Amino acid sequence: MEKDMTKGSPMKLILGFSVPLIFGLLFQQLYSMVDTIIVGHYLGVEALAAVGATGSINFLINGFCIGVCSGFAIPVAQEFGAGNEKRLRKYVTNSVWLATFFAIVTTIVVVLLCRPILRVMQTPENIIDGSYRYIVIIFLGIPATYLYNMTSSIIRSLGDSRTPVIFLTMAAFLNIILDLLCIIVFKWGVAGAAIATIFSQAVAGISCLIFIHKKFNILHMDKEDWIRDREFISKLCGMGLPMGLQYSITAIGSVILQSAINGIGSDAVAAVTAGIKLSMILSCAYDAMGSTMATYGGQNIGAGRLDRISKGLRSCVLLGAAYSIFALCVILLFGKNMLLLFLDSSETVILGNALKYITINVCFYFPLALVNIVRFLIQGMGYSILAVFAGMFEMIARGIAGFVLVPYFGFSAVGFANPLAWIFADAFLIPAYLYVRKDMERIIKTSQNKSQ
Numbered sequence: 001m002e003k004d005m006t007k008g009s010p011m012k013l014i015l016g017f018s019v020p021l022i023f024g025l026l027f028q029q030l031y032s033m034v035d036t037i038i039v040g041h042y043l044g045v046e047a048l049a050a051v052g053a054t055g056s057i058n059f060l061i062n063g064f065c066i067g068v069c070s071g072f073a074i075p076v077a078q079e080f081g082a083g084n085e086k087r088l089r090k091y092v093t094n095s096v097w098l099a100t101f102f103a104i105v106t107t108i109v110v111v112l113l114c115r116p117i118l119r120v121m122q123t124p125e126n127i128i129d130g131s132y133r134y135i136v137i138i139f140l141g142i143p144a145t146y147l148y149n150m151t152s153s154i155i156r157s158l159g160d161s162r163t164p165v166i167f168l169t170m171a172a173f174l175n176i177i178l179d180l181l182c183i184i185v186f187k188w189g190v191a192g193a194a195i196a197t198i199f200s201q202a203v204a205g206i207s208c209l210i211f212i213h214k215k216f217n218i219l220h221m222d223k224e225d226w227i228r229d230r231e232f233i234s235k236l237c238g239m240g241l242p243m244g245l246q247y248s249i250t251a252i253g254s255v256i257l258q259s260a261i262n263g264i265g266s267d268a269v270a271a272v273t274a275g276i277k278l279s280m281i282l283s284c285a286y287d288a289m290g291s292t293m294a295t296y297g298g299q300n301i302g303a304g305r306l307d308r309i310s311k312g313l314r315s316c317v318l319l320g321a322a323y324s325i326f327a328l329c330v331i332l333l334f335g336k337n338m339l340l341l342f343l344d345s346s347e348t349v350i351l352g353n354a355l356k357y358i359t360i361n362v363c364f365y366f367p368l369a370l371v372n373i374v375r376f377l378i379q380g381m382g383y384s385i386l387a388v389f390a391g392m393f394e395m396i397a398r399g400i401a402g403f404v405l406v407p408y409f410g411f412s413a414v415g416f417a418n419p420l421a422w423i424f425a426d427a428f429l430i431p432a433y434l435y436v437r438k439d440m441e442r443i444i445k446t447s448q449n450k451s452q
Contacts, residue, residue: 005017005081005159005295005296005299005300006299006300006302006303006305010296010308010311010312010315011319013296014289014292014293014296014312014315014319015319017159017161017292017295018285018288018289018291018292018319019288020161020162020165021156021161021165021288021291021292022284022285023165023169024161024165024168024169024288025284025287025288026281026284029277029280029281037341037342038179038183038184038193039051039183039193040343040344041344042183042184043183043189043190045266045267045270045344045347045350046126046127046130046266047127047189047190048270048273048343049124049127049266049269049270049273050127050129050130050134050190051131051134051190051193051273052269052270052272052273052276053118053121053123053124053127053128053131053258053262053273054118054131054134054135055254055258055273055276056121056251056254056255056257056258057117057118057135057251057255057258058135059254060247060248060251060254060255061106061110061139061142061248062138062142062145063244063247063248063250063251064106064244064245064247064251065102065103065106065142065145065146065149065244066149066247067240067243067244067246067247067248068098068102068240068241068243069095069099069146069149069150069153069240070149070153070240070243070291070294070379071236071239071240071242071243071244071379072091072098072099072150072153072236072240073095073153073154073156073157073294073295074157074239074379074380074382074384075232075235075236075239075298076091076092076095076154076158076298077157077158077294077295077298077299077302077380078298078301078302078382079091079302080157080299080302081299081300081301081302081303082302082303085218087232088218088219089218089219089221089225090225090229090232091232091235091236092154093221093225093226094228094232094233094236095150095154095236095240096150097228097233098237098240099146100146102146103142103146103147104143106142107139107140107142107143110142111136111139111140114132114135114136114139115132118131118132118135120259121255121259121262122259122262122263123262124262124265124269126266127266127269130189130190131190133189133190133194134190134191134193134194137191137194137195137198138198140198141194141197141198141199141201141202144198144199144202144205145201147202147206147209148202148204148205148208149205150205151164151205151208151209151212152164152167152168152204152205152208154212154219155208155211155212155216156291157295158216159295159299161291161292161295163208163211163215164204164208167203167204167207167208167211168204170203170204171200171203172200174199174200174203175196175197175200178195178196178199178200179192179193181196182196238384238385239379239382239384240384242384242385242386242387242388243379243387246375246384246387246390246391247391248391249388249391249392249394249395250391250395250398250421252395253394253395253396253397253398253399253402254398256395256398256399256402257398257399257401257406257414258402259402260401260402260403260406260407260414261406261414263406263407264410264411267349267350267353268353268411270343270350270354271350271351271353271357271411272353272354272414273342274339274342274343274350274351274354275339275353275355275357275358275361275415276357277342278339278341278342278354278358279358279362282327282331282362282365283327283365283368285320285323285327286320286323286365286371286372286373287372289319289369289372289373289376290373290376291376292316292376293312293313293316293372293373293376294377294380295380296377296380297312297376297377297378297379297380297381298380298381298382300312301381301382304444304447306440306441306444309377309381309437309440313373313374313377313433316373317369317370317373320366320369320370320372320373321366321369323365323369324366324368324369327362327365328363331358331359332359335355335358335359336355339351339354339355339358342354353411356411356412357414357415358415359415360415360416360419361415361418361419363419364418364422364423367419367422367423367426368418368422370422370426370429370430371394371422371425371426371429374426374429374432374433375387375390375425375429377433378429378432378436381436381440383432383436386429386432386436389428389432390425390428390429390432391425393421393424393425393427393428394421394424394425395421396424397417397420397421397424398417398418398420398421400420401413401414401416401417401421405417
């Protein structure tokens with residue numbers, strides 16, 4: 001089941017690893033998309049806005065979970081590349097201890113603070129109760145989020161990007177069935193959409209856990225492997241926390257921006273909600289490229305193959321550029337029809353604003369490609385702390401948009417907030433990669449001189 005990415009054509013390896021990830025991420029977005037479609041068509045625009053108003057705070061918390069789990073998987077990929085099975089198992093078990101701790105603490109804190117946060121974000125009064133019902137259930141399901149992301153990240157770090165897709169596909173179809181039952185049959189409203197999402201993700205996580213136990217002999221643990229070790233915990237925190245904080249810091253800018261959008265009114269929230277849902281589907285390719293480069297970078301650094309890093313980066317950037325052109329063609333030709341999945345054709349103003357939002361975003365997809373590819377590659381090489389600074393640049397850009405541009409220019413400025421954030425992040429990440437590469441060359445050269 002394991003896949004060694006330290007040998008063979010970088011382009012073929014990146015394509016072979018990222019394509020299954022793309023499908024997996026698409027199905028993951030299907031969770032959210034089905035919620036939006038059913039909520040929008042069966043519960044109305046206000047309910048759609050209620051769910052959409054929670055998007056940034058959802059990303060703030062769940063993004064931290066995803067980032068932490070992705071960071072925990074990097075030492076696993078590095079030890080796999082180096083062939084150190086004993087240390088690999090120790091990293092996995094200590095990751096489990098840390099993920100359990102973070103899941104419990106995060107759930108308690110955010111559930112208690114949920115409504116005050118919505119108030120601070122200026123959530124419109126006509127949708128705040130619906131927003132609270134939806135997001136508090138999502139937050140109660142944080143342990144399921146940790147379970148799926150931890151197990152799937154471990155599987156991918158060992159070179160298997162396909163298996164999590166299978167379980168996520170199964171969970172996506174389960175989510176559709178549960179959405180229909182909870183919203184249309186049981187009449188549970190937006191709470192039903194949240195219940196369906198969390199239950200489905202838990203099923204995907206449990207499935208990944210069972211698969212790891214049955215299929216990965218390399219992960220058959222003994223009692224000694226489960227002993228907590230400060231060295232491993234320290235290294236895991238050094239990788240996981242910066243990645244989690246990077247997501248959260250980035251999301252703080254999104255919270256500021258969402259607050260500005262909330263101030264415009266629920267129609268603007270609904271338009272952005274539909275636009276974001278479509279953008280998240282289209283940008284799955286970049287998320288897949290990022291996860292691929294994290295594993296690729298981790299395994300090759302573990303094997304001491306720095307020469308393959310630049311080749312892989314060039315190959316992935318080429319793929320990112322080609323996809324940005326493809327995505328723009330899709331939006332120009334089919335954007336309006338795709339937005340009708342989330343909005344009724346009678347909502348002409350909302351539909352027009354949603355189309356404006358998504359078109360502006362897609363025009364700047366190449367900077368987004370660089371953000372994901374370069375940032376995750378740097379993290380895979382072991383420099384996770386730099387991701388925090390990249391997140392800060394994104395936060396600053398979205399803060400400028402939320403505090404200055406949107407209040408002054410209105411909805412027209414909303415579409416440019418994300419592109420501005422991506423450009424700010426690239427301005428930091430590209431020089432950061434050059435620094436990381438130079439530093440790794442120095443480290444490897446020093447290590448070689450000592451071994452001679």
